[in-house]
Amino acid sequence: MQYETLKAILKKNGSSLTHTRRYIFDLLWGQGPQSMAVLISRAGDKVDRATIYRTIELFERLGIVTRINVGWKYRVELSDVFTDHHHHLHCTNCGKVIDLPSNPMLETMIDTLSAKADFSPRGHTLEIFGLCPACSRA
Amino acid sequence: MQYETLKAILKKNGSSLTHTRRYIFDLLWGQGPQSMAVLISRAGDKVDRATIYRTIELFERLGIVTRINVGWKYRVELSDVFTDHHHHLHCTNCGKVIDLPSNPMLETMIDTLSAKADFSPRGHTLEIFGLCPACSRA
DNA sequence: CAAGAATTGCAAATTTGTCGCAATTTCTGC
DNA sequence: GCAGAAATTGCGACAAATTTGCAATTCTTG
The missing domain is CATH 1.10.10.10 (Winged helix-like DNA-binding domain superfamily/Winged helix DNA-binding domain)
Structure with a gap:
């Protein structure tokens, strides 16, 4: 626990x-x-x-x-130790922050891209800005 | 200009x-x-x-x-309006911040993932933490 | 160029984050 | 479980970062 x-x-x-x-x-x-x-x-x-x-x-x-x-x-x-690894969707209209479960392929791609730059990745944060479902319909 | x-x-x-x-x-x-x-x-x-x-x-x-x-x-x-869209590699050892040019496939995947959550993405920031080339060799 | 609206500087007020140190809690070996 | 040592916390007092009101200045428009 x-x-x-x-x-x-x-x-x-x-x-x-x-x-x-x-x-x-x-x-x-x-x-x-x-x-x-x-x-x-x-x-x-x-x-x-x-x-x-x-x-x-x-x-x-x-x-x-x-x-x-x-x-x-x-x-x-x-952190990810206590929650599932996820990213955030930030609604620029109402300010709400929504969790977005991550995707293995996305994670792999991020690590691969870093490694190609000769960098040793240990973690990352991805924040996405835009309109949440409610605000994009309004 | x-x-x-x-x-x-x-x-x-x-x-x-x-x-x-x-x-x-x-x-x-x-x-x-x-x-x-x-x-x-x-x-x-x-x-x-x-x-x-x-x-x-x-x-x-x-x-x-x-x-x-x-x-x-x-x-x-x-912002991306004035520079090429890129992400950042943060060296947790020496503190350096390095630009990482983005990759179309990565961008597409991020947008797709957001859209599947019924969110309308307008932009994002991706910060990667780890060791820079110099520090990972030390 | 004049009038009105937007922008800026200045100084003061808040808010946010840090520090030193004494009081308290936690840990260790009996 | 208890004594002593080490780590942690609370409590100001500080220091740094950010915000605000307002008068002076700069822009925009006609």
Whole structure:
């Protein structure tokens, strides 16, 4: 289950799964990309701002979360370790962000293209902009 | 030439190509992704920071610039309208960002995948993380 | 060229992210 | 389970990044 994986990743890096970290992980679990402001607000006075920043930084460094751009600011979400690898469809009209499950062929192509440039790919983010189903009909 | 295109895009949206905007465009022209801090510093006292923020926001809204994530912060660069469509290889070791020319098949696949989700794609950004040629040999 | 609209600079206000350090929690070896 | 050591957290205080209001200036149009 997810806490075991989380704990294992942390332990492997000499960190531990504290009360607070589990709480922040829970804030991320099952949600789409969230801004720091939202996370801080959702945490209320349960967790201090500084701790949230420090935890997200740690989580990102250990590959637990991924950071993506949404418009001006960034948002964070659990990485592929905890969710299926996916990309994002950003509606430029209503602002909604929709998950798009990835496709093996697309992944292969991205890796191949990188490798041809003599680059060793480890991961990627693909953000697609356009109109969501609702807005493209309006 | 590029200023005509720029002017046309602005005009179409009821804005005009002012000295200041042309100056900021010039700061972007021919350069890779730049941080706001760099743009502000390069502008010196020619353009106020607030104006740079406002202009970049306008440019992004009109599709003149694209914003990408580099680690923690974002950077801006001219959009596909002014450069060849490309993606970025981010070396997680030395921090270098390398342009990767795109591939028609990849583009097609991305559009097709979006369309299957009933989404109308208008553009995208693909950021690949890994080791650059130099770092992967070290 | 004049009038009105858009744009810019300036300075102040917010917001966002960081840091140092003391208090608390977690981990380890009994 | 307990003591001591190490890691983590909260709490300001900071520092940096971004936004905003408004008056002065620049553009656009007729």
